[in-house]
Each structure stands twice: as structure tokens, then as C-alpha cells.
Amino acid sequence: MQVGWSGVASSDIYVARNKTILPFVGKEYDRLLWIDSDQFWTIEDILQLYHDDKDIVSGLTPIDGMMTTQCGWIDEGGETLYITGKACDPVNPLVEVDFAGFGFLMFKPGVFESLEYPFFTFGQRETKSGVKFLSEDLAFSQKVKEKGFEIWADTRVRVGHQKTVMAMLPSFEEAGREWQNST
Secondary structure, three states: OOOOOOOOOOOOHHHHHHHHHOOOOOOOOOOEEEEOOOEEOOHHHHHHHHHHOOOEEEEEOEOOOOOEEEEEEEOOOOOEEEEEOOOOOOOOOEEEEOEEOOOEEEEOOOOHHHOOOOOOOOEEEEEOOEEEEEOHHHHHHHHHHHOOOOEEEEEEEEOEEEOOOEEOOOOHHHHHHHHHHHO
């Protein structure tokens, strides 16, 4: 196994993300794993995403101390619906989603290669309440979905997120107990 590393500092997230990925695009690799610098994870988390064997698969990362995660769906009105930290189906822990943030996200070869550079730009989406501007990761998700790729979230993989407070989701087992009690 070969492990490569790339990191670019920039106050412009679009520049940083585009420059970080460039050394790998078009090269031979087995997987690309995106880990933001403010994430807390284990080797088991990485191995789980690897063994999920999906073109694009994410762990769950809480958003700035909330119980919502950076993965979810777009409803019929174009609004964003997030997976919560209580998401847990022990029978089907892999969930197909419409978008995933880049906190902890794994790619197989071919995803970036199918896109034109720049890979990360801002985007927009029509909603019932008007035009919604998209962050670079939501715009990226929109691009890859348009190319026919599926995006998956593994609800077993729960990554910490260090912001002004350390945000942690309940463990898969804790969420499972709550899920079983609610069904």
C-alpha cells in the first residue's frame, strides 16, 4: 500500500481544496481519503470506508456542535435535509445520500478524473424559497451526482469535529439502542 499526503493552506477554501487534490488526479491510486484538519478519527474508521467499497463514501461528522451531520438529502422543494447523529440502522448502516461534506470522505479512482478542473467551485440550487447558494462540498456533490456517481454515508463511522467545542455523535451502538426503542 502506498500512502500519499497533500495539504495546502489558504484562506480561500476553493483554492485550498483544488490545489490539495491536484497531485493525485490522473495518477494511479486505490483510494483517495479526504480528512479535514479538525477531524478526530481512528484507523478502524478508515478501514470501514475502504471495505464499504463505494465510489464515494463518507463517515458522519457533526456540524459545529450540532446533532446534525454533514450528509443528507435534497427534498422535492430543493431544501437540505441532514442525517442526524441518531441515525442507526444495524441492518442497513450504509445510506445513499445526495450530498456529503468533505470532513471524512473516501473516493475510488475515476471520480475526480470524470470532472473538469476546477473541481471545487461555488454553486446554486433553486428551492421553493428562492435560490440557495451552495458551499464547495455541496456543489461538488451536485456535480458528481450529475455524472452518475452515488454518494454513500456509513452511519457506523462517527468522526469527531473540533470547532469552538468538541462535537461528538453518539456511538453507533448508543444510536442503535435508541433506534430500536423507537421502531
